[in-house]
Amino acid sequence: MLDQHLNAETMQRAIACVTRLDRPSAPMSVNRLLDPLDAEKLALLRFTPHRCGHCGAPVNLRVRAVEHSGTTTGRRAYFAHAAGTGNGCPALTSPAIAAASIGAHQFDGRQEGARHRYLKQALMDAACGDSHIDDAMLEVLVTNEGVHRRPDVAMVIDGRMIGFDLQLAPPSRDTIRGRTAFYERSPVLHAWVLDGAQLDQVNLQPFQDLLWRLGGNILAFDEACVARSAALGRLQMKRVSITDSGRDIRAQWSWITWPELANWFGLNPAPTGLADDPISRAFWAHLASPERTDLKLWYYAMAPDLGLPPWKDFVADGLRPVLGALASILSGRVRDGSTRAPHAVRAVVNTSLATDVFDGRHLWVPVFEAALHSGSAAPPVDGNTPRVLARAWAAHDSGEFARRIRDWRPLFTRLIPTLPVP
Secondary structure, eight states: OOOOOEEEEEEEEEEOOOEEEEOOOOOEEEEHHTTTTOOHHHHTTTSSSSEETTOOOOEEEEEEOOOHSOOSSGEEEEEEEEETOOOOOOSSOOOOOOOOHHHHHHHHTTOHHHHHHHHHHHHHHHHHHHOOOSSSEOOOOOOEEEEOOOSSSSEEEEEEEEEEEEESSOOOOHHHHHHHHHHHHHSEEEEEEETTTOOOGSSSSHHHHHHTTTTTEEEEEEEHHHHHHHHHSSSSSEEEEEEOOSSSSEEEEEEEETTTHHHHHTOSSOOSSSSSSSHHHHHHHHHTTTHHHHHHHHHHHHHHHHHHHHHHHHHHTTHHHHHHHHHHHHHOOOOOSOOSOOOOOOHHHHTTOOOOSSTOOOGHHHHHHHHHTTOOOOOSTTTTTHHHHHHHHHHOHHHHHHHHHHHHHHHHHHHHHOOOOO
């Protein structure tokens, strides 16, 4: 049996149902799961492990190319057994190709291509000509917990090292996960950089896997950047964003330079106090989206690499309404994904301190107090808010609050670095 036909509209999927690999779940219809997805949700779902609903073997979510399927939706996707699994399963799928083999084919046996060498050297040279950058080096060894990496270019800016990796070949999901996890646990910041002269590659699924985790935004570098950097004496890069038209993935770009480039890495605290690096921006955007499944899919994809607890704990400890309210307080406008008017911040705060909700969100009242007295855009503590705060304090459990702070402090530190968390 073939696992796909010629076009997305008529594609027949050999594996008709799947289950979640990381927790028990009833079999889910693959058609109902995949068909409604847009390009972003599809890319994020590819990082969530599943099992075959017919034989229980691990499966991977494969995606046909946009140019061949004529759509960016989940109708072009199907599940196939992981390499070396699924023997004897009645749902027969074509053999999987190991990521290492794909990489070998991409590079034709070479460790590094001429284009990659050129861009790497040119990026370092441009950085060395910028007085805002303290230093720039090629392939500095970075070590963290016994693991080693050599970013293509390492720059020191305001005392922080940033590793830049030029990603010219389509990255495997293992590469994306490995690099993200390494740098999240390292004091070295990290930036992915595309070839600015080859932005049509964003239609390839591996690049979509990378970009949608970053909220659809990434840096790029090419000959135009080299020329502009030399002319201005400042490192010039391209800020790239992608959009899903339903039939293709389109890339737009604009120039990015100081201080915007420093802001990109979160070196300059945002006026709101909210972290503004690409991963944090993606989180805040999903949190503020009325489409509740967006944040869940993003969290499933990113949590293991960011070292965060499972989604069920995120929900059980009330982090979605709490972080939404904190973002609303600090930015001065509603950012919790609700349908409230943009100025109704006090209503968001009051709802997020309710004492009769299963997730015990009111236990975060010390953090709310800190935010209400630290944000320049914070609403005045008046109206019904003092009574709500008083009820939350009356029902406070210091032991449970201490447990939550212990588990979630890294998340607060990453997303709201200027907030004085108790």
